[in-house]
Amino acid sequence: MTSEKSFLEPNMLRNIVVTFAASALAFASPASAEIIEYQAKLDGQSATIDTGSAARASAMITVDTISKTVALRLNVIGLSVDSLSDALVEAPVGPIHFHQYANGDLADAGNSALAFPIAFGPSYQPTRDGFQVQTGALDYASAVAPLGQGMSFTDFVAALENGTVILNIHTDAFSAGEINGVIAKAS
Incomplete structure (x- = not known):
């Protein structure tokens, strides 16, 4: 024994x-998701627009590459919710969206395509000096579905990494966009 x-x-x-x-x-x-943070400073004098607008904004964009979601936190000063493009407020793409410049030339407006819309809704909130948008995590595929086509999530993330995506705010005064800024990896 x-x-x-x-x-x-x-x-x-x-x-x-x-x-x-x-x-x-x-x-x-x-298993953890890869969370990538991006940022943008928006104004009326950029490589893609020169409106002379005194408005400005700062944005933080959070991308989750596992769940394939995008979240936007945007603080705008000098523009109100009421100043946003009425036509785009009613449209599925919303008055704020991401544009991708395929060849990387941000001065070539004919080279841009709508990449990711921020539909107008309750996430747009007035503030004392302007407004803010806090979307929470938006499913990429669902958000781009109204576009009927578009880039894959992988291509979208690659474009963000390459610095060829801008965040644009369209207003009634400037239908092509009053302020915008290039999205870059957060430091």
């Missing part, structure tokens, strides 16, 4: 250690 006991004890101990180690690894390295 003692020889049987000495044989089982080391195997049992080894099994316990292996089970514990496997459990520890499973809990120590959960």
